[in-house]
Amino acid sequence: MRKGPGGRRPPLYALSLACLVPFPNGLGLKLGNGKLGHGSDERRHMTREAGSEEGREGRSEPGLAEAEALLETAVEAAREAGAYVKGMLGRAKQLETKSSTVDLVTEVDIESGRRIVRALRGRYPDHKLVVEEPAMIDGVDDGTSDISWIVDPxxxxxxxxxxxxxxxxxxxxxxxxxNGSQQLLAAVVYNPALEELFAAATGRGATLNGEPVRVTKTPDIAHALLGTGFPYDRGLTLRRQLAILAEIMKTAHDIRRTGSAAYDLCMVACGRTDGYWELAMKPWDLSAGTLILREAGGRMTNLEGQEWVSPEPDVVASNGVLHEELLETVVRGEAAGVERLY
Incomplete structure (x- = not known):
């Protein structure tokens, strides 16, 4: 089989315009290990060796045990909500807009969020909640813990x-x-349509359906498949993004867009793409995917090259090897766009 950029073998995936979609099981392709993210399977495969060096430093065994317990709860909540969301695919009836006409929310978003909140608060009643949809937490009191759950239903x-x-x-x-310090402890990103569950606990590595994942070693953006997204703001933010895209396309091997920032970060984490950038993001877009990426050996920064912390909105993520080149290209493209504007 022909090897792809960076020497990796391309997976058996069909490339759509925006997403990597597996062939149906009738063609003989096995999806992961078939476990679909049961907590015990995720924990068993999260060895110290699978995690990044940065993620392993300074982690005590009690801290690791806490992260694993949080992960188990997150997996259960994601699987419960995912079953509901998958069952409602193509059946959403209440369609509303938020910040713009392309920023959508449905009754399925709200109900998915409520199911997640019930699962999280059922196990951790004092934990705080940072959520995309305020209706998810109607009637739920504020938590008092130093641990927060960041949720996008x-x-x-x-x-x-x-x-x-x-x-x-x-x-x-x-x-x-x-002093504003943050530590991501556990994370789940679950695509119920494709039955792909990405998970990570700090210091324990990252997995896809229970199997360890790692970023690529692609050395430069000329050989890189990159991911990105486009903003709800079709004004200045869109013009910034289009200027960056124009600069990147001069060099990059190609671009993909899934429409889910969390899933985009997991694509880098598991080696399907080599890097990603996007503007004007929110904490619930990035938090889970960031930990999964870092535990898979990747890196995410703001546009100044500082390691990402919430709520930084503009980000560059990569396999780490090509990060500086990608960051410089993004910054150069944005600067060129600003010059044209003024």
Missing amino acids: IDGTTSFVHTFPCFSISIAARRDGP
Whole structure:
């Protein structure tokens, strides 16, 4: 079989315009290990060797045990919500808009979020909640813990509405410390349409359906398949993004778009893509995918090259090897776009 960029073998996936979609099982392709992210399977495969060096440093065994317990809860919540969301695919009836006419929310987003919140608060009643849809937490009191759950009940609602199978449920647990310090502890990104569950606990590596994943070693963007997305703001933010895209396309091997930032980050984590950038993001878009990426050996920064912390909105993510080149190209493209504007 021909090897792809960076020497890796291309997976048996059909490339659509925006998403990597597996062939149906009738063609003999096995999806993961068939476990679909049971907590015990995720924990068993999360060895220290699978995680990044950065993720392993300074982690005590009690801290690892806490992260694994949080992960088990997140997996259960994601699987429960995912079963509901998958069952409602193509059946959403209440379609509303938020920040713009292309920023959608449905009754399925809200119900998925409520199911997640019930599962999380059932296990951790004092934990805080950071959520995309305020209706998810109607009647739920504020928590008092230093741990927050960052939840997007459907990341990629437009894809969900159009039955395009690239949307995800994103759940992350984060400890907030003094002076604004943050530590991501556990994360799940679940695409129920494709039955792909990505998971990570700090210091334990990242998995897809229970099997360890790692980023590629692709050395430069000339050989890289990159991911990105486009903003709800069709004004200045879109012009910034288009300027960056024009600059990147001069060099990059090619671009893919799934419509779910969380899923995009997991594509880098598991080696299907080599890098990703996007603008004007929210904490629930990025938190879970960031931990999964880092635990798979990748890197995510802001446009100044500083390691990402919430709520930084503009990000560049990569396999780490080509990060500086990708970051420089993004910054150069944005600067060129600003010059044209003024």
